[in-house]
Amino acid sequence: MSELKFNNVSKRYQQTGTIVSALNGCTLELEEGDFVCVVGPSGTGKTTLLNIAAGFENPDEGMVTIDNEPITRPGPDRAVVFQAPNLFPWLTAAKNVEQGLKIKGLVRSQRKKMAEDILHEVGLRHALHKHPHQLSGGMQQRVGIARAIVMQPNVLLMDEPFAALDPFVRAEMQNLTLKMWKKWRTTTLFITHSIDEALNIGNKIAVMRAGKIEDLIKVPQTSLADPTAAARQSIKQHIEGLIESGVKHDRGN
Numbered sequence: 451m452s453e454l455k456f457n458n459v460s461k462r463y464q465q466t467g468t469i470v471s472a473l474n475g476c477t478l479e480l481e482e483g484d485f486v487c488v489v490g491p492s493g494t495g496k497t498t499l500l501n502i503a504a505g506f507e508n509p510d511e512g513m514v515t516i517d518n519e520p521i522t523r524p525g526p527d528r529a530v531v532f533q534a535p536n537l538f539p540w541l542t543a544a545k546n547v548e549q550g551l552k553i554k555g556l557v558r559s560q561r562k563k564m565a566e567d568i569l570h571e572v573g574l575r576h577a578l579h580k581h582p583h584q585l586s587g588g589m590q591q592r593v594g595i596a597r598a599i600v601m602q603p604n605v606l607l608m609d610e611p612f613a614a615l616d617p618f619v620r621a622e623m624q625n626l627t628l629k630m631w632k633k634w635r636t637t638t639l640f641i642t643h644s645i646d647e648a649l650n651i652g653n654k655i656a657v658m659r660a661g662k663i664e665d666l667i668k669v670p671q672t673s674l675a676d677p678t679a680a681a682r683q684s685i686k687q688h689i690e691g692l693i694e695s696g697v698k699h700d701r702g703n
């Protein structure tokens with residue numbers, strides 16, 4: 451478990467002659483063991499935030515740190531799960547999970563045991579030796595999550611990992627993610643377009659608007675049990691209000 455901090459981060463991109471400000475003095479703190487879901491309108495900088503935490507991009511201004519160490523490049527302390535699981539098609543599920551462990555230098559017997567254990571944990575006991583094309587989208591994403599978690603990262607970065615899944619599978623994956631987080635308490639940054647998804651799995655929700663975090667809301671754990679609970683409904687309305695007013699503001703209404 452680690453702290454992940456974004457301190458006044460700005461990032462601009464050049465787009466056919468104009469400068470686009472993706473992040474605009476963005477500050478966000480994930481405490482050890484936090485599961486922070488980031489929601490916000492399209493194009494508001496959510497993926498840019500995650501890419502900088504992953505070390506795929508560097509900020510123009512400000513700093514991102516893990517346990518006060520600046521992030522400048524990708525590293526083994528972070529694992530990323532994308533919308534597309536991007537498995538190696540020629541390798542079995544177990545071998546896909548073993549790849550990162552191989553790079554870490556673990557011997558074959560250790561890698562095999564760890565890959566099998568984690569695949570059991572994500573409900574893929576029966577699919578260890580199957581190739582990606584023999585797995586459903588949800589199963590492939592389970593392998594993607596297993597591959598990330600087996601590395602025991604200090605920080606897990608998830609960019610809309612369930613957006614391509616049907617609602618039933620998506621709910622299953624949310625439950626699985628929650629189960630894994632309760633077990634390992636890995637500090638997690640999770641991007642989603644769905645406020646309901648954020649309410650289902652986050653212990654905090656960061657609302658992003660125009661390249662900044664507008665609000666960081668604690669989610670009471672009781673809200674999970676009942677989707678109609680008043681606390682959950684009022685948080686949802688608050689977030690919808692923030693997003694709606696931001697969209698109007700950005701349109702100049």
Ligand SMILES: Nc1ncnc2c1ncn2[C@@H]1O[C@H](COP(=O)(O)OP(=O)(O)OP(=O)(O)O)[C@@H](O)[C@H]1O
Pocket residue numbers: 463464465470471472490491492493494495496497498499
């Ligand atoms: N590599 C890039 N080159 C140029 N512009 C970029 C690049 N990456 C992001 N942008 C721009 O930065 C802004 C923020 O993009 P970003 O993908 O971070 O937003 P987002 O909130 O994740 O959007 P979405 O919800 O649609 O995925 C957008 O205007 C986008 O076009």
